[in-house]
Amino acid sequence: xRVAVIGAGVIGLSSALCIQEQFQSLLPSLQLEVYADHxxxxxxxxxxxxxxxxxxxxxGNLQETLWNKETFDHLLGQLHSPAAKEMGLFLISxxxxxxxxxxxxxxxxxxxxxxxxTPKELELFPGYSHGWFNTALMLEGRxxxxxxxxxxxxxxxxxxxxxxxxxxxxxxxGVDVVLNCSGMRxxxxxxxxxxxxxxxxIIRVLAPWVKHFIITHDLKSGIYNSPYVIPGSExxxxxxxxxxxxxxxxxxxxxxxxxxxxxxxxxxxxxxxKIVGEWSGLRPARPSVRLERESIRLGNLQAEVIHNYGHGGxxxxxxxxxxxxxxxxxGTILQEKKQLATPPxxxx
Amino acid sequence: xxxxKVAVVGAGVIGLSTALCITxxxxxxxxxxxxxxxxxxxxxDVAAGMLIPHIYPDTPIHRQKQWFQETFTYLFAxxxxxxxxxxxxxxxxxxxxxxxxxKEELPFWSDVVLGFRPMSxxxxxxxxxxxxGQAFTTLKCDCPPYLLWLExxxxxxxxxxxxxxxxxxxxxxxxxxxxxxxxxxxAHQLVGDKQLFPVRGQVLKVRAPWVTQFIRDGxxxxxxxxxxxxxTLGGTREKGSWSLSPDAGTTxxxxxxxxxxxxxxxxxxxxxxxxxxxxxxxxVRVQREVLSQGGIKLPVVHNYGHGAxxxxxxRGTAKEAAHLVEECISALQGSSSRAKL
Numbered sequence: 161x162r163v164a165v166i167g168a169g170v171i172g173l174s175s176a177l178c179i180q181e182q183f184q185s186l187l188p189s190l191q192l193e194v195y196a197d198h199x200x201x202x203x204x205x206x207x208x209x210x211x212x213x214x215x216x217x218x219x220g221n222l223q224e225t226l227w228n229k230e231t232f233d234h235l236l237g238q239l240h241s242p243a244a245k246e247m248g249l250f251l252i253s254x255x256x257x258x259x260x261x262x263x264x265x266x267x268x269x270x271x272x273x274x275x276x277x278t279p280k281e282l283e284l285f286p287g288y289s290h291g292w293f294n295t296a297l298m299l300e301g302r303x304x305x306x307x308x309x310x311x312x313x314x315x316x317x318x319x320x321x322x323x324x325x326x327x328x329x330x331x332x333x334g335v336d337v338v339l340n341c342s343g344m345r346x347x348x349x350x351x352x353x354x355x356x357x358x359x360x361x362i363i364r365v366l367a368p369w370v371k372h373f374i375i376t377h378d379l380k381s382g383i384y385n386s387p388y389v390i391p392g393s394e395x396x397x398x399x400x401x402x403x404x405x406x407x408x409x410x411x412x413x414x415x416x417x418x419x420x421x422x423x424x425x426x427x428x429x430x431x432x433x434k435i436v437g438e439w440s441g442l443r444p445a446r447p448s449v450r451l452e453r454e455s456i457r458l459g460n461l462q463a464e465v466i467h468n469y470g471h472g473g474x475x476x477x478x479x480x481x482x483x484x485x486x487x488x489x490x491g492t493i494l495q496e497k498k499q500l501a502t503p504p505x506x507x508x
Numbered sequence: 509x510x511x512x513k514v515a516v517v518g519a520g521v522i523g524l525s526t527a528l529c530i531t532x533x534x535x536x537x538x539x540x541x542x543x544x545x546x547x548x549x550x551x552x553d554v555a556a557g558m559l560i561p562h563i564y565p566d567t568p569i570h571r572q573k574q575w576f577q578e579t580f581t582y583l584f585a586x587x588x589x590x591x592x593x594x595x596x597x598x599x600x601x602x603x604x605x606x607x608x609x610x611k612e613e614l615p616f617w618s619d620v621v622l623g624f625r626p627m628s629x630x631x632x633x634x635x636x637x638x639x640x641g642q643a644f645t646t647l648k649c650d651c652p653p654y655l656l657w658l659e660x661x662x663x664x665x666x667x668x669x670x671x672x673x674x675x676x677x678x679x680x681x682x683x684x685x686x687x688x689x690x691x692x693x694x695a696h697q698l699v700g701d702k703q704l705f706p707v708r709g710q711v712l713k714v715r716a717p718w719v720t721q722f723i724r725d726g727x728x729x730x731x732x733x734x735x736x737x738x739x740t741l742g743g744t745r746e747k748g749s750w751s752l753s754p755d756a757g758t759t760x761x762x763x764x765x766x767x768x769x770x771x772x773x774x775x776x777x778x779x780x781x782x783x784x785x786x787x788x789x790x791x792v793r794v795q796r797e798v799l800s801q802g803g804i805k806l807p808v809v810h811n812y813g814h815g816a817x818x819x820x821x822x823r824g825t826a827k828e829a830a831h832l833v834e835e836c837i838s839a840l841q842g843s844s845s846r847a848k849l
Contacts, residue, residue, distance in 0.1 A: 293645075295601075
């Protein structure tokens with residue numbers, strides 16, 4: 161039973177691990193393979209700051225809120241394990257700031273200690289009239305992806321460095337199920353007009369005195385088009401760019417200036433911070449995550465594909481819930497193929 | 509008195525901040541800081557510099573609160589400015605946790621720090637051995653940066669720094685009009701204050717940049733304070749111990765206690781062990797005195813005995829000491845004009 165995962169970002173690797181953990185012992189013939197043209201540290205997941213925080217609203221998409229919660233709870237449970245540091249996982253507190261009263265977010269009861277900001281705290285952020293404080297998690301892709309990769313390799317998962325041009329290429333080769341975790345490039349495998357780039361740009365600086373994340377919001381400009389500062393274990397990420405439909409992965413001088421000026425206005429001490437890098441990436445944006453099965457007719461073959469892409473700017477935030485859902489879909493497929501009596505595994 | 513000459517003895521956080529306050533309240537004063545130790549070799553350099561007050565049994569609470577409020581307000585403004593990183597001042601959030609219910613549900617400083625509230629049940633799950641907790645955001649003064657920043661501000665006002673061991677305050681009466689005694693533990697010897705006693709503290713300063721939250725056990729013995737480059741792990745409170753040598757068994761014990769609160773510290777690197785003697789007293793001595801010897805008078809302002817709470821109240825006590833210096837100057841001017849009659 162060969163299962164091919166296309167994509168080695170956080171979605172591909174975590175889906176592979178979830179499947180491996182749930183099915184390997186039940187199905188000794190299971191052979192997992194990961195195909196990708198980019199591996200860590202060159203994936204979109206590596207560029208993201210790594211803050212666990214969904215968008216402000218789930219637009220009624222309760223399924224995504226549930227996946228976010230599953231991810232948070234799963235990571236929280238790993239915090240005290242010896243693997244936490246290697247995973248790039250740690251607690252962090254911080255601020256979300258608004259210029260007008262915001263509705264409560266879908267995740268207020270998922271994070272720890274969620275509360276409104278006091279007037280004195282708001283003095284720190286002139287121009288912002290409302291805000292939240294809460295404790296959340298950081299999951300740094302640059303550590304998490306190598307950790308996932310190591311776990312997968314230890315368990316016999318094979319990795320192939322190649323750009324997969326079509327589902328046929330993989331499924332025609334004797335692969336039973338394909339997991340499409342190709343993020344931004346899913347459209348190359350199967351056109352999806354709903355999938356669009358949400359281009360972001362970030363500046364990496366050394367500002368180790370900053371111990372909180374600060375995310376500002378301009379409810380009219382949309383998510384991540386307002387400055388944010390996210391401290392990590394090696395550097396601090398400054399951002400605030402979200403350009404829908406822009407495919408460019410080149411750093412823009414105009415965006416650099418916009419990020420720099422707006423973040424320095426937010427935290428004047430950043431003017432003294434040393435710039436150590438800059439990066440642009442494409443958030444694989446979609447009105448909702450595509451997580452579903454599809455049977456594709458390829459010649460006289462029936463290929464089973466599980467799609468798991470379109471996580472926008474919340475891939476790390478939602479990844480584990482989605483990985484478990486993908487694993488459940490695989491369980492159903494295996495049942496149908498009479499590989500399993502009943503699908504294993506837990507929850508939901 | 510055109511330009512009173514003031515000697516501040518001691519260059520820890522108390523000496524430097526007091527000297528700075530004096531230059532602010534008395535611009536015509538000529539101030540010099542004399543100390544046998546400067547940063548990074550002062551007691552202040554060992555401390556984490558967290559703004560969490562220590563209670564002085566014999567100082568009225570309203571006075572302690574005022575000192576803390578003034579200090580917090582002063583540092584809050586710096587943390588919010590472009591100078592924050594140079595001054596080493598930054599906000600830090602975290603938890604104070606208790607195994608048994610704290611004596612006071614609301615400490616006197618709960619409305620001075622930011623966002624003080626009880627911890628939620630979900631938050632307490634991180635600490636299975638503790639049943640109560642308080643979450644808040646406060647400030648931290650990292651040393652050496654903060655002391656070096658104070659020194660830089662002082663030098664900009666023309667204040668001279670002299671490395672010099674003062675064995676007797678009377679050494680200074682010829683060169684200076686007023687002496688300010690900010691010698692911390694040194695006051696035990698220098699002015700013979702037997703009410704002053706050391707409380708030995710050993711700490712570990714480690715590299716663990718993924719630790720962003722402070723954790724303090726309400727018993728005051730175990731704490732994790734993330735600073736700009738290093739996390740301070742503590743500690744001990746050994747009353748009456750004068751030893752400045754690190755103890756290996758204590759190092760192991762501190763590390764274990766901190767790892768039980770924050771397991772990820774097992775991965776901490778570059779462990780540095782430091783020891784400081786908290787200059788402890790039942791009440792902080794902020795007081796004016798006129799020493800007299802053979803017809804010569806020497807006005808002295810004392811500002812020492814801050815124990816475990818030096819950083820928390822430093823600006824408040826420095827301002828009080830600076831006012832006492834002003835009083836000394838008025839008294840000197842009064843007596844010198846009388847002398848002219």
